[in-house]
Amino acid sequence: MTTKLSHTEKINTVKVTSSNVISKFGDILFDYVNSVFLSSVANGGLWLSLYQSSEVFISVIFNFLGGVLSDTGNRKKIIWHCDLISGLVCILLAIFIPHVFFIYAIIIINIILAIISSYRSPAYKAVFREIVQKEHLNQVNSVLEIAKQVIQITGPTGALIIAHFFGNRFALIFDGISFIISGLLIRKLTILSAPVKKKSSKKTFSQIREGLNYIFHNREILIIITFSSIVNFVIAGYNLILPFSTYAFSDSHLKAYAVLLTAESIGGLLGATASTLIKKTPTTNKLLFLIFLDGLALMPSERIYHLSHSIILVAICISLFNFFLSIFNIQFMTFVQVRTDMNYIGRVFGTIFSVAILFMPIGTFFFKFAFNLQNPNNYFVLGSLLTFISIITIILNTIFKSKN
Numbered sequence: 001m002t003t004k005l006s007h008t009e010k011i012n013t014v015k016v017t018s019s020n021v022i023s024k025f026g027d028i029l030f031d032y033v034n035s036v037f038l039s040s041v042a043n044g045g046l047w048l049s050l051y052q053s054s055e056v057f058i059s060v061i062f063n064f065l066g067g068v069l070s071d072t073g074n075r076k077k078i079i080w081h082c083d084l085i086s087g088l089v090c091i092l093l094a095i096f097i098p099h100v101f102f103i104y105a106i107i108i109i110n111i112i113l114a115i116i117s118s119y120r121s122p123a124y125k126a127v128f129r130e131i132v133q134k135e136h137l138n139q140v141n142s143v144l145e146i147a148k149q150v151i152q153i154t155g156p157t158g159a160l161i162i163a164h165f166f167g168n169r170f171a172l173i174f175d176g177i178s179f180i181i182s183g184l185l186i187r188k189l190t191i192l193s194a195p196v197k198k199k200s201s202k203k204t205f206s207q208i209r210e211g212l213n214y215i216f217h218n219r220e221i222l223i224i225i226t227f228s229s230i231v232n233f234v235i236a237g238y239n240l241i242l243p244f245s246t247y248a249f250s251d252s253h254l255k256a257y258a259v260l261l262t263a264e265s266i267g268g269l270l271g272a273t274a275s276t277l278i279k280k281t282p283t284t285n286k287l288l289f290l291i292f293l294d295g296l297a298l299m300p301s302e303r304i305y306h307l308s309h310s311i312i313l314v315a316i317c318i319s320l321f322n323f324f325l326s327i328f329n330i331q332f333m334t335f336v337q338v339r340t341d342m343n344y345i346g347r348v349f350g351t352i353f354s355v356a357i358l359f360m361p362i363g364t365f366f367f368k369f370a371f372n373l374q375n376p377n378n379y380f381v382l383g384s385l386l387t388f389i390s391i392i393t394i395i396l397n398t399i400f401k402s403k404n
Contacts, residue, residue, distance in 0.1 A: 005136055008190050012131040013140050019185035021147050023083070026178035028155035030090065030113075033163050033171045034106050041103060050107055055114035059357045062118030067350020068207045070123040071343060076189055079127065082120035083183025086113055090176030094169040122349040128337055129345065130191050138278060138334040145272035145330050153265045211347025219400060220284050221339060221348065227393050228332060229355045231291055234385050235325075236363025238298070240373065241382075247374040252311040259311050260318045267319035271326025281338050282331040288394045290331065294324040295386030301379035317379075 005013065038047040069078060089109055097105040132140050163171045202210070215222050241248070242264075245256040252259075297320035304313045340348045371378050 005132070005139065008192060009132045009136060009140075012189050012192075013143060015185045015189055016128075016131065016140070017143055017147050019182040020144055021151050022178045022185070023182040024148060024151045025155050025158065026175045026182070028151070029159040029162060029171055029178070030175045032156065032159040033168050033175075034110070036163065037168055038103065038106065047103055047107070051110055053361075054107060054111050055117075056357055056361055058111055058114040059118050060354045062115050063122065063350040063354040063357070064208050064211075064347070065204065065350075066119040067122040067211060067347035068204050069119055070126050070346025070350070071211070072207070073123075075123040075127040075130065075346070076186060076191065078123040079120055080183045080187040082116045082123075083179045083186065086116050087176040087179030087183070089113065089116075090172050090179065094172035094176065118350075118353075121353055122346040124186075125333065125337070125349045126342075126345040127186075127189070129342060130193055131189050132192070134338050135281075137337050138281070138330065139276055141330045141333050141337075142272055142276040145275065145326060146269065149265060149268040149272055149326070152268075208347065211344055211351065214341070214344045215348060215351060218339075221336065223393065223397055223400075224284055224287060224332065224335060225348075225352055225355065227288065227291075227389070228352070229359045230389055231328075231386065232356050232359045233363035233366075234382055234389070236360045237367035237371065237378070237382050238321075239360075240364050240367050241371060241378045244373040248376040248378070249305055249311055249314065251309065252305075254311050256311050256314070259315050263315035263319040264322045267322030268326045270319075271323040272330060274323070275327045275330040278327075278331070282335050284335075284397055285394055287328060287331055287335060288390050288397065290324050290328040292387050292390035292394070294321055294328065295383040295388075295390065297321040297324060298383030298386065299380050301383075302376040303380070305376060321383075 034051060035048060038044055038051055041047060089112055093105055093109050128137060128140065159171070162174060166174075215225065242260060243257055245260050249256040297317055301314050301317045304317065305311065336348060336352065337345070371381075
């Protein structure tokens with residue numbers, strides 16, 4: 001039977017959730033201000049693509065290094081220092097960079113923030129094992145996902161208001177302050193389980209290799225990381241076609257894209273809420289089955305619209321799709337946090353983040369050329385891929401388990 005969170009765990013959960021909300025809003029504000037500014041200048045498309053792609057290549061490399069640092073250093077201090085530096089960088093950009101150099105400064109500072117984030121992210125996910133008991137990780141991850149979904153809905157409106165009434169430079173100062181407040185909340189976390197004594201005598205690349213060896217020799221973690229990477233590849237196709245939904249479902253009297261975005265938010269919130277009710281630690285096959293259901297939810301979208309011409313009914317499919325995806329994302333994080341040795345958890349998350357970042361743009365480019373983006377049958381194809389991948393992986397996992 002699962003026990004309730006202790007008083008200290010509740011306080012830690014409030015602090016980490018508040019920190020996450022503030023940090024997420026800061027990210028939204030930073031991206032909004034910079035994207036609007038870059039899109040308004042000459043050759044805006046070029047500058048915007050540089051801004052968006054620069055952090056991808058940086059993150060793939062530095063997430064591995066961040067994982068090593070997380071496993072050899074004080075995770076709470078790592079997060080605090082990363083947030084402090086990020087905040088100061090944003091404030092310096094806002095106050096001291098002349099307007100004539102603003103374009104170049106934004107690109108360079110975005111790269112710097114991507115490097116800092118690569119060191120922060122593995123430590124942030126790993127520190128959960130130190131601030132709550134194992135059996136409560138799913139509950140805390142679910143609360144964080146609910147907060148994330150809420151800020152994703154409300155954040156863009158808040159960013160628009162701040163940028164409109166106070167200007168870009170004030171928005172960046174606000175963003176810098178949000179980083180510092182977020183870090184201060186993490187700094188005040190109470191550690192419940194003392195961090196494992198970590199070896200630091202090995203060279204960085206030897207420790208990266210050691211982390212990869214740990215993953216390759218842990219069958220359950222290897223399967224679920226590989227599976228989630230392929231899922232990310234397919235999800236990239238979904239993210240690519242969704243903005244074209246207004247054209248794919250063109251004879252709807254409602255704006256399809258706006259309706260489906262709302263459905264996404266509702267599904268994500270409901271999924272995160274439902275995940276709080278799951279008390280048992282997820283198994284590999286349960287995670288795989290969630291993506292099987294995810295694919296099934298997406299498959300009938302085109303057929304339903306063809307028969308009913310109702311974008312609301314399509315929205316139910318999209319909402320269910322995000323419902324199962326939200327549960328999967330939460331359970332996946334809990335699975336990794338619970339099943340991974342504390343000596344390797346930072347490097348495991350570093351690998352997860354690097355692979356996820358790498359597969360998403362590859363998937364985007366692949367489906368850009370493979371699909372007619374305005375074809376509603378794309379939803380059936382992507383849903384079928386998810387169900388097929390899930391079935392194959394469940395079969396392979398069952399075979400491997402029977403052999404062991």
